[in-house]
Amino acid sequence: MDIETTGLSRYYDALTLVGYQIGGQYHVHVAGDDPADLISALRDAATLVTFNGTLFDIPFLRKTFGEVGLPRRHVDLRYAARRIGLTGGQKAIEQQLGLDHRLGIEDLDGASAVLLWHEYLRGSKASLRKLIDYNLADIRGMCGILDRIVQEFNDIDLFFSVRAFFEQEPVRHGHAQPGAKLPDASRLGYRSVSFDTLFGNNTAATATIVGIDLTGSDKRPSGICTLKGSIAETSMVATDEEMISIVVKANPDIVSIDSPLSLPRGRIRVTDDDPGRTEYGIMRICERTLKRRGINVYPCLLPSMQRLTARGIAIASCLRKLGYPVIESYPGAAQDILGIPRKGAGKHFLQAGLAGFGISGVYQGGKATHDELDAITSALVGSFFLAGQYEALSGEEEGALIIPDLNAKHTGRVIGISGRIAAGKTTAARMLEDLGFRYVRFSQIIDDVIEKEGAVPDRKLRQETGWRLHVEKGQSWLCEQVVRRVGEADRIVVDGLRFPEDHAWFRERFAARFLHLHIEASTDLRLSRIRATLPISDLVELEAQPTETQIDALSRKGSMIIRNDGSLAALQETLTMIATGFDDREEPECQSPS
Numbered sequence: 001m002d003i004e005t006t007g008l009s010r011y012y013d014a015l016t017l018v019g020y021q022i023g024g025q026y027h028v029h030v031a032g033d034d035p036a037d038l039i040s041a042l043r044d045a046a047t048l049v050t051f052n053g054t055l056f057d058i059p060f061l062r063k064t065f066g067e068v069g070l071p072r073r074h075v076d077l078r079y080a081a082r083r084i085g086l087t088g089g090q091k092a093i094e095q096q097l098g099l100d101h102r103l104g105i106e107d108l109d110g111a112s113a114v115l116l117w118h119e120y121l122r123g124s125k126a127s128l129r130k131l132i133d134y135n136l137a138d139i140r141g142m143c144g145i146l147d148r149i150v151q152e153f154n155d156i157d158l159f160f161s162v163r164a165f166f167e168q169e170p171v172r173h174g175h176a177q178p179g180a181k182l183p184d185a186s187r188l189g190y191r192s193v194s195f196d197t198l199f200g201n202n203t204a205a206t207a208t209i210v211g212i213d214l215t216g217s218d219k220r221p222s223g224i225c226t227l228k229g230s231i232a233e234t235s236m237v238a239t240d241e242e243m244i245s246i247v248v249k250a251n252p253d254i255v256s257i258d259s260p261l262s263l264p265r266g267r268i269r270v271t272d273d274d275p276g277r278t279e280y281g282i283m284r285i286c287e288r289t290l291k292r293r294g295i296n297v298y299p300c301l302l303p304s305m306q307r308l309t310a311r312g313i314a315i316a317s318c319l320r321k322l323g324y325p326v327i328e329s330y331p332g333a334a335q336d337i338l339g340i341p342r343k344g345a346g347k348h349f350l351q352a353g354l355a356g357f358g359i360s361g362v363y364q365g366g367k368a369t370h371d372e373l374d375a376i377t378s379a380l381v382g383s384f385f386l387a388g389q390y391e392a393l394s395g396e397e398e399g400a401l402i403i404p405d406l407n408a409k410h411t412g413r414v415i416g417i418s419g420r421i422a423a424g425k426t427t428a429a430r431m432l433e434d435l436g437f438r439y440v441r442f443s444q445i446i447d448d449v450i451e452k453e454g455a456v457p458d459r460k461l462r463q464e465t466g467w468r469l470h471v472e473k474g475q476s477w478l479c480e481q482v483v484r485r486v487g488e489a490d491r492i493v494v495d496g497l498r499f500p501e502d503h504a505w506f507r508e509r510f511a512a513r514f515l516h517l518h519i520e521a522s523t524d525l526r527l528s529r530i531r532a533t534l535p536i537s538d539l540v541e542l543e544a545q546p547t548e549t550q551i552d553a554l555s556r557k558g559s560m561i562i563r564n565d566g567s568l569a570a571l572q573e574t575l576t577m578i579a580t581g582f583d584d585r586e587e588p589e590c591q592s593p594s
């Protein structure tokens with residue numbers, strides 16, 4: 001018995017075809033067929049013969065059909081062949097034995113089988129015919145290997161009779177018969193997804209996203225894509241400065257990088273001289289999770305990956321300081337969802353798949369490199385992210401790896417408030433609290449630190465301590481503490497965003513479920529509000545502090561700018577409108593109410 005699948009992962013991939021030979025007859029089960037004949041054959045057979053069936057075929061069978069009855073005896077040729085000195089994959093062993101039975105399909109392999117299935121889903125029955133022929137060739141190859149093992153061992157207790165299985169070609173039955181009418185792929189309910197069907201009604205439809213297929217060194221250029229809605233513009237760039245310049249020019253909603261962007265918990269640097277190397281290892285939780293799901297990913301601190309990881313972290317840090325949210329993407333899962341074979345299948349298939357999905361651009365002319373096409377796919381992960389169709393794989397104190405997931409359900413809404421001193425940030429945040437949002441502010445975290453150090457918080461000390469925490473622990477640490485303070489609250493308002501990094505962090509954590517409101521008021525009005533409690537000279541000094549000097553840059557990242565020059569009733573009305581329109585599916589369309 002031999003199976004074909006859409007890939008190697010039992011978590012992400014599916015069984016497409018099962019070929020089996022019994023009593024000199026070859027049968028094939030194609031996905032969508034009634035499995036009764038297959039299940040009956042498995043139940044009634046005396047012995048099951050596979051190649052790597054222990055780890056691959058049988059687990060896929062059970063995933064697809066449940067706990068099917070299997071023969072009491074199972075010969076896994078991968079292991080049995082080793083006992084007579086035959087090692088390697090099935091085709092390598094066939095070559096060692098001089099088996100010659102693949103005429104016309106010599107160049108096909110497992111990756112080709114995946115391509116053939118995708119072509120069948122798109123209407124090519126000829127591809128299904130070729131896939132069946134490929135499967136039969138694998139079955140015949142297994143027969144030849146089995147012959148040699150039986151010859152070496154002559155173990156008549158294992159089989160009812162000792163005969164040459166390979167010599168006589170089996171009789172084909174059902175779909176396997178030459179000229180048999182093959183089933184239409186439409187019976188599988190295969191739905192070809194497109195950019196419009198997935199993202200047409202949410203923020204991803206018009207978002208600007210930069211995708212980067214990063215390399216470990218500027219000596220080898222990286223692919224970069226600016227995706228505006230469904231229109232892709234790609235190029236190859238070498239230096240970090242070039243990439244950052246392209247990002248700044250594009251001013252994207254999100255940057256999606258195909259590279260590790262964090263270290264395993266406990267590690268402090270990428271190199272093997274890290275004192276935590278032995279205790280914390282070289283893999284993050286996200287990589288361990290993908291490994292368990294059958295995805296062969298490289299550990300982020302494998303020696304060959306260290307330069308890439310260091311480069312990715314450095315670029316992401318620079319972009320976040322500029323206020324650009326950055327996600328670590330996994331394009332392979334996006335390719336699975338789009339029905340595009342993985343990278344090794346060839347540039348043509350990836351290009352055709354992207355075009356079929358609805359991505360347009362100069363790349364369709366055929367001159368784009370594979371790295372540029374991968375950058376488009378990386379950008380598409382950003383589209384899934386903004387649409388809320390993603391899974392975030394992460395461990396404690398580790399960044400998240402974003403995996404596209406059409407069935408994902410994310411809840412909760414977060415509104416962040418920024419603005420200058422006395423613009424009305426806290427007033428607005430408290431109004432949202434009255435509308436049902438859980439209130440939290442950055443200064444609460446800072447006050448906790450001040451009080452723990454034995455001091456009494458005031459405005460100036462908060463600024464000094466906030467800057468010290470920003471430098472020593474990082475702004476991401478402060479953001480994390482803010483979120484932890486409110487626990488499992490479903491609707492949150494965060495008072496006091498001060499750095500572009502704050503905007504980037506909350507967007508990375510909550511995607512389109514984060515709304516950034518920037519409150520503005522005239523200088524005269526702000527002075528009149530604060531004059532009773534603070535001299536004007538003190539206000540000037542406070543606004544010159546490092547914690548206040550990036551407010552203008554932060555304002556340009558705001559989802560909405562609210563002018564707070566009117567009455568409290570007017571502000572309340574505006575915030576009520578925003579809170580009502582801000583749900584889990586989309587942000588309010590209004591961009592600058594006043």
